[in-house]
Amino acid sequence: MATKERKILVAVDEGEESVYALSWCLKNIVNENSKDTIVLLYVKPPQVVYTALDGSGYLFSPDIIATMDKYRNEVADTVIDKAKKLCKDLQHVETRVEVGDARDVICSAAEKMGVDMVVLGSHGYGLIKRAFLGSVSNHCAQNIKCPVLIVKRPKTCATTSTS
Amino acid sequence: MATKERKILVAVDEGEESVYALSWCLKNIVNENSKDTIVLLYVKPPQVVYTALDGSGYLFSPDIIATMDKYRNEVADTVIDKAKKLCKDLQHVETRVEVGDARDVICSAAEKMGVDMVVLGSHGYGLIKRAFLGSVSNHCAQNIKCPVLIVKRPKTCATTSTS
Numbered sequence: 001m002a003t004k005e006r007k008i009l010v011a012v013d014e015g016e017e018s019v020y021a022l023s024w025c026l027k028n029i030v031n032e033n034s035k036d037t038i039v040l041l042y043v044k045p046p047q048v049v050y051t052a053l054d055g056s057g058y059l060f061s062p063d064i065i066a067t068m069d070k071y072r073n074e075v076a077d078t079v080i081d082k083a084k085k086l087c088k089d090l091q092h093v094e095t096r097v098e099v100g101d102a103r104d105v106i107c108s109a110a111e112k113m114g115v116d117m118v119v120l121g122s123h124g125y126g127l128i129k130r131a132f133l134g135s136v137s138n139h140c141a142q143n144i145k146c147p148v149l150i151v152k153r154p155k156t157c158a159t160t161s162t163s
Numbered sequence: 164m165a166t167k168e169r170k171i172l173v174a175v176d177e178g179e180e181s182v183y184a185l186s187w188c189l190k191n192i193v194n195e196n197s198k199d200t201i202v203l204l205y206v207k208p209p210q211v212v213y214t215a216l217d218g219s220g221y222l223f224s225p226d227i228i229a230t231m232d233k234y235r236n237e238v239a240d241t242v243i244d245k246a247k248k249l250c251k252d253l254q255h256v257e258t259r260v261e262v263g264d265a266r267d268v269i270c271s272a273a274e275k276m277g278v279d280m281v282v283l284g285s286h287g288y289g290l291i292k293r294a295f296l297g298s299v300s301n302h303c304a305q306n307i308k309c310p311v312l313i314v315k316r317p318k319t320c321a322t323t324s325t326s
Contacts, residue, residue: 147187149313150311150313
């Protein structure tokens with residue numbers, strides 16, 4: 001078992017899947033007494049500013065955009081706080097909030113920080129991207145150079161029985 | 164850190180990537196003193212028996228097929244032996260050789276055995292399938308219900324400098 005310091009990047013989002021992925025990682029990968037550093041990364045989706053087709057104006061007024069932005073920041077804070085609570089027994093926890101396409105940001109962060117491992121839930125980032133199931137994890141698994149652990153949340157009996 | 168017995172399926176093949184994936188897993192995931200069981204799975208590609216387009220005969224004669232089959236078995240033995248040697252410090256190691264499409268066999272074995280985690284290299288299985296880079300790991304990550312760890316072999320400087 002590794003005793004050297006490792007840096008493990010865990011991508012977190014608002015979904016239950018990422019909470020499960022982080023919990024699984026803490027239970028199965030990270031040694032509480034080790035010097036492992038967990039880096040919690042939340043990727044905020046880029047601000048949506050639709051312009052009209054003729055370029056004459058914005059679809060959303062500035063106050064709506066400000067409200068959306070405030071909401072995005074609150075979501076980011078909530079997700080990071082929740083994730084930090086799960087890591088309360090660890091000595092080395094870092095947090096990062098970045099903006100962009102989750103796929104690119106996670107790959108780029110893993111590369112820049114030179115982490116030893118990336119952990120992520122199997123679903124996309126954010127509720128809208130759920131439509132592209134698995135696209136984030138697929139992209140990361142293909143493009144990140146270090147080992148990537150993809151964790152799926154087990155389906156409950158109630159869920160599977162209705163499928 | 165988990166102290167319960169876990170069953171970890173590691174898919175091995177003839178490539179250096181899978182050797183690296185297994186080594187990484189042994190170093191980073193498996194506790195030598197734990198009761199973790201490592202299941203080494205090698206998937207033999209299905210026997211290739213091409214029939215002529217008009218169905219009149221085989222492209223390969225029976226003795227060539229027998230030779231190919233012998234070769235496939237030797238490769239399987241070599242891969243499993245090499246993997247077992249890497250696991251020599253572990254108390255619980257199981258080996259399995261199955262035949263079929265690696266993607267289906269790995270998914271099905273993980274399901275049947277109810278393993279806690281699947282570890283595999285990022286490349287396809289066998290030299291021919293290398294053309295479909297990552298297809299096995301992608302398929303497994305999407306279809307296996309338990310956590311899947313995809314390990315890439317770091318490129319050497321010599322390799323990257325020529326690309």
